[in-house]
Amino acid sequence: MLSWQGLEFAWNASAGDSPALRFADLDVAQGAQLLLRGPSGSGKSTLLALIAGLLTPKAGRVVVAGTDVGALPRGQRDAWRG
Secondary structure, eight states: OEEEEEEEEOTTTTTSOSOOEEOOOEEEOTTOOOOOOOOTTSSHHHHHHHHHTSSOOSEEEEEETTEEGGGSOHHHHHHHHO
C-alpha cells in the first residue's frame, strides 16, 4: 500500500522564494499499479524521491506499507530503503 496526504515539497524551503510542489492526496492499494505522467519539471522525480525517503516533505506524509517514511530519522530511512 502507498498513500500520501497533504504532501508538499519546496526545493529551497529555507529561502522562502521557491514555490512549493503540492501533490493531490492519493491511496494506492496493495498490488495496484500507478502511472506517473507529466511534463518536464512537474514533480515526477521529486515525488519518487519523497516516496523513497531521499527527500523530506515540507508538509504532509508519505506512507509505504504502513511506514510513515518522512517520520523516520535519516539513518532509519536509509536502512528502510535498503
